[in-house]
Amino acid sequence: MMLEDAGFERNDKSTGREPVQRKEKSIEQxxxxxxxxxxxxxxxxxxxxxxxxxxxxxxxxxxxxxxELWTRINAESEMLRRRVTPMHVQQRIxxxxxxxxxxxxxxxxxxxxxxxxxALAIAAALLAVGALVITMIx
Amino acid sequence: xxxxxxxxxxAQTEGAGGSTPVDGVPAIDADQEIIAxxxxxxxxxxxxxxxxxxxxxxxxxxxxxxxxxxxxDILQASFIKAFQHLGEVRGRFDAWVxxxxxxxxxxxxxxxxxxxxxxxxxxxxxxxSTPEEEMDRNELRTDLEYALARLAPSLREAFVMKHVxxxxxxxxxxxLETTVGALKMRVHRAREALQQLLEEKYS
Numbered sequence: 001m002m003l004e005d006a007g008f009e010r011n012d013k014s015t016g017r018e019p020v021q022r023k024e025k026s027i028e029q030x031x032x033x034x035x036x037x038x039x040x041x042x043x044x045x046x047x048x049x050x051x052x053x054x055x056x057x058x059x060x061x062x063x064x065x066x067x068e069l070w071t072r073i074n075a076e077s078e079m080l081r082r083r084v085t086p087m088h089v090q091q092r093i094x095x096x097x098x099x100x101x102x103x104x105x106x107x108x109x110x111x112x113x114x115x116x117x118x119a120l121a122i123a124a125a126l127l128a129v130g131a132l133v134i135t136m137i138x
Numbered sequence: 139x140x141x142x143x144x145x146x147x148x149a150q151t152e153g154a155g156g157s158t159p160v161d162g163v164p165a166i167d168a169d170q171e172i173i174a175x176x177x178x179x180x181x182x183x184x185x186x187x188x189x190x191x192x193x194x195x196x197x198x199x200x201x202x203x204x205x206x207x208x209x210x211d212i213l214q215a216s217f218i219k220a221f222q223h224l225g226e227v228r229g230r231f232d233a234w235v236x237x238x239x240x241x242x243x244x245x246x247x248x249x250x251x252x253x254x255x256x257x258x259x260x261x262x263x264x265x266x267s268t269p270e271e272e273m274d275r276n277e278l279r280t281d282l283e284y285a286l287a288r289l290a291p292s293l294r295e296a297f298v299m300k301h302v303x304x305x306x307x308x309x310x311x312x313x314l315e316t317t318v319g320a321l322k323m324r325v326h327r328a329r330e331a332l333q334q335l336l337e338e339k340y341s
Contacts, residue, residue: 032241045329046329047328049301049329051321064339065337066333068340069336069337070329070333072278072340073278073282073301073332073336074301075283076275076278076279077302077304078300079275080200080201080302081197081302081303081304083193083196083197083200084193084196085193085195085196085213086206086210087190087212088195089192089213089214090185090188090189090192091212092186092210092214093188093192093213093214093217093218094182094184094188095217096214097181097184097217097218097221098221098222099181099216100179100181101176101177101181101184101221101222101224101225102221102222102223102224102225102226119153136286
């Protein structure tokens with residue numbers, strides 16, 4: 001992908017620091033768009049990294065240096081994949097749990113209990129409001 | 139459904155993310171039984187869920203934040219939140235708790251501007267035989283983390299899930315509730331960005 005496409009190297013002569021900031025922002029913006037991949041993007045490199053072709057084909061098509069870089073990145077990723085939660089963390093989580101789990105925190109999901117007296121009072125109030133509205137209309 | 143893309147490797151019988159029963163009981167059903175136990179007052183049963191899912195969730199938080207301390211804090215806060223809202227679980231517990239962790243990571247990324255992060259306090263055994271190889275590895279790790287920090291959270295998330303966690307696009311789609319096509323785009327764009335940032339030095 002051409003750097004110029006992302007807005008790099010434009011109006012970058014005014015100060016010494018601005019171009020770097022704009023460049024980083026441009027990278028974030030450029031790679032956060034979900035648009036159809038171009039022919040260049042759907043390269044053999046991606047197919048290799050997705051396990052669809054072997055390393056030889058990727059190396060022939062994309063060049064040995066790119067494949068070497070991604071081989072190193074993959075090796076580092078493999079190291080991270082072996083990491084496990086430190087033992088003390090699980091113990092810490094268990095000891096910091098509240099006494100009892102919540103059942104439903106959202107108020108609109110909670111069950112409401114109304115006593116018969118309350119129900120009668122609400123019904124009487126609604127009747128009174130209804131009668132008042134009818135009186136006002138007539 | 140029995141697929142359990144988030145189970146710890148130690149809890150699985152074969153493969154990662156396949157239809158993997160635990161002790162003969164499909165994990166999704168097993169999770170529901172454990173949740174029922176916890177809600178009935180057996181608080182300690184929640185430890186089974188923590189043991190079952192903490193490693194992949196920790197790796198996700200570590201990959202997203204680059205800091206073991208922050209990853210531990212996010213994991214702890216997420217499990218406490220899950221415990222507090224356990225009665226609201228509808229469907230898969232693993233996907234539900236993953237979304238809590240993933241959202242916490244993205245919130246953290248939004249609030250923190252990282253300039254330099256390394257996987258400090260790395261007590262994992264090294265597979266490199268010479269000091270030079272170890273130095274190269276540390277340099278790449280630092281540069282990779284720096285480059286990852288430049289990515290938008292959604293791209294970093296996709297890259298970490300694909301490359302660090304080793305998930306299939308289908309698993310990712312299930313956990314993130316999006317399409318395989320959209321995730322492929324995110325992963326490809328993340329790779330292109332990382333390559334652009336790293337290839338000058340390493341190619």
